[in-house]
Amino acid sequence: MELINKIPDGPLDQKWTKYKNTARLVNPANKRNIDVIVVGTGLAGASAAASLAEMGYKVKALCFQDSPRRAHSIAAQGGINAAKNYMNDGDSTYRLFYDTIKGGDYRAREANVYRLAEVSANIIDQCVAQGVPFARDYGGLLDNRSFGGTQVSRTFYAKGQTGQQLLLGAYSALSRQVGKGNVTMLNRHEMLDVVVIDGKARGIIARNLVTGAIERHSAHAVVLCTGGYGNVFFLSTNAMGSNVTAAWRAHKRGALMANPCFTQIHPTCIPVSGDHQSKLTLMSESLRNDGRIWVPKFKEDAEAIRAKKLKPTDLAEDRRDYYLERRYPAFGNLVPRDVASRAAKERCDAGFGVNATGEAVYLDFASSFERYGKQQATVKGLHNATHDEIIAMGKKVVEQKYGNLFQMYEQIVAENPYETPMMIYPAVHYTMGGLWVDYELMTTIKGCYACGEANFSDHGANRLGASALMQGLADGYFVLPYTIGNYLADEISTGKISTDAPEFVAAEDNVRKQIESLFNNNGTVPVDHFHRKLGKIIWDYCGMARSEEGLKFAISEIQKIREDFFKNVRIPGVQNGMNPELEKAMRVADFIDLGELMCKDALERNESCGGHFREEYQTEEGEALRVDDVYNYVAAWEFTGNPSAPILNKEPLVYDNIKVQSRSYK
Amino acid sequence: MTTLKYNHVVINNNMENGMNLTLKVWRQANAEAQGQMTEYKLGNVSPDMSFLEMMDVLNDELIRKGEDPVTFDHDCREGICGMCSMFINGEAHGPNRGVTTCQLHMRSFKDGDTIYIEPWRSAGFPVVKDLMVDRSAFDRIQQAGGFVSVNTSGRTLDANAIPVPKADADKAFDAATCIGCGACVASCPNGSAMLFVGAKVSQFALLPQGHPERFDRVENMVKQMDEEGFGNCSNIGACEVQCPKSISIENIARMNREYMAANLKG
Numbered sequence A: 001m002e003l004i005n006k007i008p009d010g011p012l013d014q015k016w017t018k019y020k021n022t023a024r025l026v027n028p029a030n031k032r033n034i035d036v037i038v039v040g041t042g043l044a045g046a047s048a049a050a051s052l053a054e055m056g057y058k059v060k061a062l063c064f065q066d067s068p069r070r071a072h073s074i075a076a077q078g079g080i081n082a083a084k085n086y087m088n089d090g091d092s093t094y095r096l097f098y099d100t101i102k103g104g105d106y107r108a109r110e111a112n113v114y115r116l117a118e119v120s121a122n123i124i125d126q127c128v129a130q131g132v133p134f135a136r137d138y139g140g141l142l143d144n145r146s147f148g149g150t151q152v153s154r155t156f157y158a159k160g161q162t163g164q165q166l167l168l169g170a171y172s173a174l175s176r177q178v179g180k181g182n183v184t185m186l187n188r189h190e191m192l193d194v195v196v197i198d199g200k201a202r203g204i205i206a207r208n209l210v211t212g213a214i215e216r217h218s219a220h221a222v223v224l225c226t227g228g229y230g231n232v233f234f235l236s237t238n239a240m241g242s243n244v245t246a247a248w249r250a251h252k253r254g255a256l257m258a259n260p261c262f263t264q265i266h267p268t269c270i271p272v273s274g275d276h277q278s279k280l281t282l283m284s285e286s287l288r289n290d291g292r293i294w295v296p297k298f299k300e301d302a303e304a305i306r307a308k309k310l311k312p313t314d315l316a317e318d319r320r321d322y323y324l325e326r327r328y329p330a331f332g333n334l335v336p337r338d339v340a341s342r343a344a345k346e347r348c349d350a351g352f353g354v355n356a357t358g359e360a361v362y363l364d365f366a367s368s369f370e371r372y373g374k375q376q377a378t379v380k381g382l383h384n385a386t387h388d389e390i391i392a393m394g395k396k397v398v399e400q401k402y403g404n405l406f407q408m409y410e411q412i413v414a415e416n417p418y419e420t421p422m423m424i425y426p427a428v429h430y431t432m433g434g435l436w437v438d439y440e441l442m443t444t445i446k447g448c449y450a451c452g453e454a455n456f457s458d459h460g461a462n463r464l465g466a467s468a469l470m471q472g473l474a475d476g477y478f479v480l481p482y483t484i485g486n487y488l489a490d491e492i493s494t495g496k497i498s499t500d501a502p503e504f505v506a507a508e509d510n511v512r513k514q515i516e517s518l519f520n521n522n523g524t525v526p527v528d529h530f531h532r533k534l535g536k537i538i539w540d541y542c543g544m545a546r547s548e549e550g551l552k553f554a555i556s557e558i559q560k561i562r563e564d565f566f567k568n569v570r571i572p573g574v575q576n577g578m579n580p581e582l583e584k585a586m587r588v589a590d591f592i593d594l595g596e597l598m599c600k601d602a603l604e605r606n607e608s609c610g611g612h613f614r615e616e617y618q619t620e621e622g623e624a625l626r627v628d629d630v631y632n633y634v635a636a637w638e639f640t641g642n643p644s645a646p647i648l649n650k651e652p653l654v655y656d657n658i659k660v661q662s663r664s665y666k
Numbered sequence B: 001m002t003t004l005k006y007n008h009v010v011i012n013n014n015m016e017n018g019m020n021l022t023l024k025v026w027r028q029a030n031a032e033a034q035g036q037m038t039e040y041k042l043g044n045v046s047p048d049m050s051f052l053e054m055m056d057v058l059n060d061e062l063i064r065k066g067e068d069p070v071t072f073d074h075d076c077r078e079g080i081c082g083m084c085s086m087f088i089n090g091e092a093h094g095p096n097r098g099v100t101t102c103q104l105h106m107r108s109f110k111d112g113d114t115i116y117i118e119p120w121r122s123a124g125f126p127v128v129k130d131l132m133v134d135r136s137a138f139d140r141i142q143q144a145g146g147f148v149s150v151n152t153s154g155r156t157l158d159a160n161a162i163p164v165p166k167a168d169a170d171k172a173f174d175a176a177t178c179i180g181c182g183a184c185v186a187s188c189p190n191g192s193a194m195l196f197v198g199a200k201v202s203q204f205a206l207l208p209q210g211h212p213e214r215f216d217r218v219e220n221m222v223k224q225m226d227e228e229g230f231g232n233c234s235n236i237g238a239c240e241v242q243c244p245k246s247i248s249i250e251n252i253a254r255m256n257r258e259y260m261a262a263n264l265k266g
């Protein structure tokens, strides 16, 4: 298949303006006759649905939760990037662009990333106008913090609940349009197929999760904003319902899946505590602004800590190894996520891990308590403050910044992080891979778009912190509303699309058959059993480190899991009613297929880049070794009917504005 | 063969710590059906499990026995999406303060305990199945006025052109941390939704961006709230106590002031 990315010509900084000036428009009267389906109401979906409705399109939006406000975006903690340069620390559109390309290890498209950086400042203006309560300084202006992989402060935040506040902003814009009758909101609905007629997306098949009814919905365009697929690992920081089903079903209908093996393992998550565990909890990257990461310098200390004979607070400074500061002095604790995660794994594999499982490192705030405490004492003129008073004042400052995260930690671990350092370990967090889209965010199915984490477009092989929220809102508020018109301009005389078309009948039939076969297999084993098994294989062999041998093994194991699953899974309950086990089963079936593709993709890419670390390709110092002359492309996979035999298509990446270098954070 | 260490290791499921529990769970097939409490025995529950993980174990056993698992709402499992919603031993989100059901851990219970688990009960929240209720009334209240009417053009003022005093911004933020779970309604003897609505009204009332529409907003949201069948507020204060985000009852007072001011305007 020929991949046409539709990147406009001209200088990088004029491409988007030029595009907007020449894209075709749909006049207001015609918009009223055009239906758009938006699947998903996270930052990408809610912003897209609200914007399209404001423009005059007739929008139908779906989410599987009981309210659009509960999309997984709500859980984002740390912040959102924007090149505002409010801190006057040298930030600019170009620098955000550069940081993102470099952070992505030179595997993202220049034009898309530049556009993202360009619209980033608008996002903050828009959100503030909507009443999003970002953190402010004492002068009443917006405050910023730093995130990994950058040397400027460009991250806007609302304590540890930035995603919540941004999503509630988008949700309020969406609610306004629902109230006006411009958006029909379908809660507790799950999309299970895209209907393609004459090569164009013309609607979807969805299941009403309350009644079990299988429904047909037609539209002139379908926008998938269905989030990432991190839950393929079973344990991840994603919400329990996050899944790949919508994207995967589109893939089966002709949308290519790009770079599926590019997944992000986040360095600071609460370690696994037992096999009952259903999910993992992130401790925001923003904590690396003030927390220092370390393990004991000597093995005997690590052993004593693991045996609970020694407390971390008792260990003298010179017996600690602040390994990120040691290895990467320029960026220190703020190296990008892939680098920080691998460094933690390296120390733990070498025997320096600090909890009972040996898989945890410390994130320590002691020096920040002291630093902030001293600042407070100076500000308040308390020159005789005791050490204890200083620490107490410092803790107050830290509580102001991260109170909810500290509380969350204590709830889960039952230890007070103000008194003893947090224990953290990497966990699956985000997926850079996703549906292949062109510059207009259209997939390889005409009229089917993908926005937010569901697409692959902007983060290359590693996403920088606070850039997913930025991308989701950029796609939904500022990019799609322009690009979709360029396609819909051809649809003004199409008229209402009938759901009686044979393609709708066939797609619905297909969904029904799948559901029936899941019920009629006489299985006895709950869905989670297979999901855990799949997740373990993928974590072991397609997680933080990968190898040819391991990936080949994983592929054969996944094929066995597939067979076992369809033979032995048990779906209790009814087809025509609320049935969460059935929902899970369909998602796991798709995760199995995706898992196999991830391993194939990782096997095909004989290099290390970003989150994709192939053990065979590393420098002497253990850093990722890219192979640019061969692998400087987007791997876009085509479904063939057999999940084990996909076809690889390549979109070469061209760097006209940035010199491709090996990434260094030293 | 490369063997990579797998970090999902069992350390807590040791028998000595395992608790034996009696669960009395509300089972109701659908909105129309009659419901009843059903008793289940569950053994070997680790104190490090979250409450919902304990429910997962129960469901796993039920499925293996060929029975219908217990349906409940949940998604983020970290206290932010507002989906989880269990009435545990007579309290919304269980015995601990400032947490959601999904943040509750089994270490808050002891071996031999009997735990009563019910859905939110309120005229405004009909049961969908078992422990799952329909909270779409909250969405409709939001649609009636919980927004600032600004289009998403991006052609707004520069963000820093609207300074907001930090104290107001912080208060607005505190109000805005409401997760829309409905525990306030469930714990109110009158089934009132005032804390939820008050929090949204307050967020906008405290910010300059919210001012142009403040009177319409409060009137429309209160009107919708009344139409949804939520009860009146008689200042009992249970909502504030059981709210997992500790939303202050001050927000109700602020909403009342806004409402009165709106009425005066006519």
Ligand SMILES: Cc1cc2nc3c(=O)[nH]c(=O)nc-3n(C[C@H](O)[C@H](O)[C@H](O)COP(=O)(O)OP(=O)(O)OC[C@H]3O[C@@H](n4cnc5c(N)ncnc54)[C@H](O)[C@@H]3O)c2cc1C
Residues within 6 Å of the ligand: A039, A040, A041, A042, A043, A044, A045, A062, A063, A064, A065, A068, A070, A071, A072, A073, A074, A075, A076, A077, A078, A079, A080, A081, A162, A163, A189, A190, A191, A192, A225, A226, A227, A228, A237, A238, A239, A242, A243, A245, A246, A282, A284, A429, A430, A451, A452, A453, A454, A465, A466, A467, A468, A469, A470, A472
């Ligand atoms: C714990 C955590 C913290 C994070 N913190 C940050 C941060 O600080 N900064 C940052 O930039 N990024 C952060 N991220 C990443 C960021 O939150 C996500 O990438 C982003 O929110 C994804 O938004 P989205 O709109 O693409 O998808 P989501 O928010 O995941 O929304 C998906 C939507 O699709 C719907 N859906 C899915 N499948 C179907 C289907 N088949 N049918 C119908 N509906 C469906 C869901 O109901 C939901 O509405 C964080 C992620 C996690 C896990």
Ligand code: SF4
Residues within 6 Å of the ligand: B177, B178, B179, B180, B181, B182, B183, B184, B185, B195, B196, B199, B239, B242, B243, B244, B245, B246, B247
């Ligand atoms: S006010 Fe509190 S209890 Fe009520 S919905 Fe909001 S978070 Fe839940």
Ligand code: FES
Residues within 6 Å of the ligand: B073, B074, B075, B076, B077, B078, B079, B080, B081, B082, B083, B084, B100, B101, B102, B103
């Ligand atoms: S599951 Fe999200 S708040 Fe409990």
